[in-house]
Amino acid sequence: MTDNPRIGKDVIESLTLGMYEDCRFIYREYIQNSADQVDKAVAEGLINAGEDEIHITISPEERCIIIEDNATGISSDKVIPILRNIAHSTKKRGEDKGFRGIGRLGGLGYCSKLIFETSYVDEEVKSIMTWDADLLKQIINDRNNSEEAVDVLARVTDTITKKEAADKHYFKVILKNVTSDELLNVERVKNYLSMVAPVDISSQFYYRHQINEFARKNGLKVDIYNIYINGxxxxxxxxxxxxxDNQGGKxxxxxxxxxxxxxxxxxxxxxxxxxxxxxxxxxxxxxxxxxxxxxxxxxxxxxxxxxxxxxxxxxxxxxxxxxxxxxxxxxxxxxxxxxxxxxxxxxxxxxxxxxxxxxxQNFLKLRELCYDASDINKNLKIIAKKEEIEEKIKQKESYFSTKEKEDLQQQLEDYKRKSDEARKQLERKKQKIEETDSSLKKIIDNLTPKAEQKDDDPFKSVPPKPGGQETTDKTKFRTDSPTYSRFSKAERKLIGRIYASIANAIPDERQRDALIKVIEEDLTR
Structure with a gap:
């Protein structure tokens, strides 16, 4: 005859202390349990839909965390069977948010005392179960201790009752002497739960109504609860x-x-x-x-x-x-x-x-959107570069040399050709998107510029003469400025040649202009 199976104490560590990598999971687990009880409280008529409240209070100074809801609570006769047992949940798979019966004990790894306080409607008592997390860790780490898991659970828990108003119904989790600074970092916990918890979308997101309307039309219900962190x-x-990021801001x-x-x-x-x-x-x-x-x-x-x-x-x-x-x-x-x-x-x-x-299959479409958008953005950059050069020429008051002007004019001609081709590619891309089931159809007009092209040439200063001949102003060089009037023509020519050499040697426009400005200030002082 074989002995009955035995379950050692180390299983408690595997199912509670060692289950998760991110300590903040404990907030998710407790919220998940509260949400299930809120659903039951609404179904039983204890509260109306939307009256639920799940409050998380984080006190870094006291190293204490409290998570409390106004849901059903647990009746006094079920406190020990429900709260002391592990992996013995009465919840239903596929229906309830939690169902394994282990998440509520996750906090044991991050505090010295884990306390569950609860009251059930029409009962004039509240039940308080205290888990001695320090003792539990001590027992688990003692390799000479071979206690059974159920014996350990009995040793580390203590349950008492106190008077409470009969109309009260709630469940409260208290973590005392919290050991993790991460759990006490209010801002990081807010950021974490804002994405993890079952809450509504911020009203500042313009498309919230559109998302809610899509869900409504398709008969979809999105579970939403009122969750508060420090109020x-x-x-x-x-x-x-x-x-x-922008220097600490955004x-x-x-x-x-x-x-x-x-x-x-x-x-x-x-x-x-x-x-x-x-x-x-x-x-x-x-x-x-x-x-x-x-x-x-x-x-x-x-x-x-x-x-x-x-x-x-x-x-x-x-x-x-x-x-x-x-x-x-x-x-x-x-x-x-x-x-x-x-x-x-x-x-x-x-x-x-x-x-x-x-x-x-859906993500293939998302991938295609990114490639289409990449092509669009690449062509937009070309068009923007051409317009940037045009504007630069318009703002240009003088040149360092004839070569500088010729180079800029050649650059403009190159980008004019590239811009023409970019516009054609954009038009082809736009037609393709409009003919397919692409999400870019909704925003294509925000991505692409208008098709009309400018015919103005920034190098032209006056209208064409009759007969087709164009008249342009004589190129104005930097040394033609009145600032250099005290220099002779030969001196201005030499200074201009120096500026041209600097311009050829330093391709970075900002560095080049900064150096020439310093020289100019010294010369004309």
Whole structure:
């Protein structure tokens, strides 16, 4: 006869202390549990939809974190069975946001005491369960201790009850003596949860209404909860612009010009996933300054993985950079797409294979958009360069030498030809985009300049003479300026030759002009 199986204490570490890499996951896990109970509280009529509140209070000075909701709470007779057991959840896979029964204990790795305080409606008590995290770590690290897991759980927990008003219903998590500075960094926690938590899109994002309307028309429900950090409600931080760092601040480098949508159904017409992504001029990867950069994967509106999760959907490694050309969301709807225990992806099954195949087809379109936009932006730069040279010539008051003028005129002629070809390519690209199902159709007019071309020649100073001959002003050199009137003609010619030599030797225009200006000031002082 064999002995009954035994479960050693080390399993507790694997399922709680050692489950996740990013310590901030504990916020996600507690919010996830609160959201499930909020849903039940609304269903049971304890609160109305929209009256939910999930408050996170972070006190770096006291090294304390409190997470509290106004949902159902837990009845006193179920506190120990629910809160002390591990991986023994009563939640349903594919329906509830949490279902494994391990996330609530994640905080044990980052504090000395983990306290659960809860009250259930119509009960005049509140239950308080305290986990001694320090003792738990001590037992786990003692290699001479061979206690069973269930015995350890009993040793490190203590449960008491106190009086409470009968109409109170809530659940509160308290972490005392928090050991992680990362968990106490209010700004970083806000940034993290604004993208991970199931909250609404910021009202400053112009296209929020359009996204909500798409969801409504397709019968889609987006789970949204009122979550506060130190009294401030958080929202997904999508912005109408794209930014980069600028001496500690930020500088806008592009605009969000619209959004487009994804939607995939199975053979029975059931929605597998839906999503949206930003449309911009796609000039390059969004910098880290843009908190929301990247297309994010979500289930029940809670983020799966991190900002790089969707890179894998681009077929080629070289194309994965395009993931940060956008921001947006893919919402997994199918009940068969079940987050794994770390919630960094989905569990392997047939539904996942079908999901990935479909998403990769969508990402081929995103890839094509980036290549089309790259061609457009390249041609726009050529046109802009031609116009920049024209403007430079118009503003030019004098030249260092005849060669400088001839070089500038040749440069203009070269860019005129390039600009003509660029405009033709833009027109062909525009026709292609308008004939296909490309998202760029929505923003093509924002990307391309008007087709009309200027006929003015900046080197012409007067209209053509009758008979077709043109009259141009005599080239004016820098040394023709009244500033040099005290110098003889031969001296001005020599100075001009020196300036021309400097211009030939120093191709950088700013450095060259700065040097000549210094010389000019010394000569004319």
């Amino acid at each position: 401030e409600q958080i929202y997904k931080p999508y912005t109408p612009g794209i930014y980069e 500088k806008k480098v592009d605009d969000i010009l619209g959004v487009d949508f994804l939607l995939s159904k199975d053979d029975n017409g059931n929605i597998i996933y839906w999503g949206w992504y930003s449309l911009s001029r796609l000039k390059g990867q969004m910098k880290q300054k843009n908190i929301a950069r990247g297309i994010r994967l979500r289930k029940e509106n809670i983020q799966i993985g991190d900002e790089e999760i969707c890179k894998k959907f681009f077929a080629n490694t070289s194309d994965q950079r395009f993931s940060f050309y956008y921001f947006g969301e893919i919402h997994a709807i199918s009940k068969d797409l079940i987050p794994n225990s770390r919630r960094d992806y989905f569990g392997e099954n047939a539904a996942l294979a079908s999901f990935e195949k479909s998403v990769k």
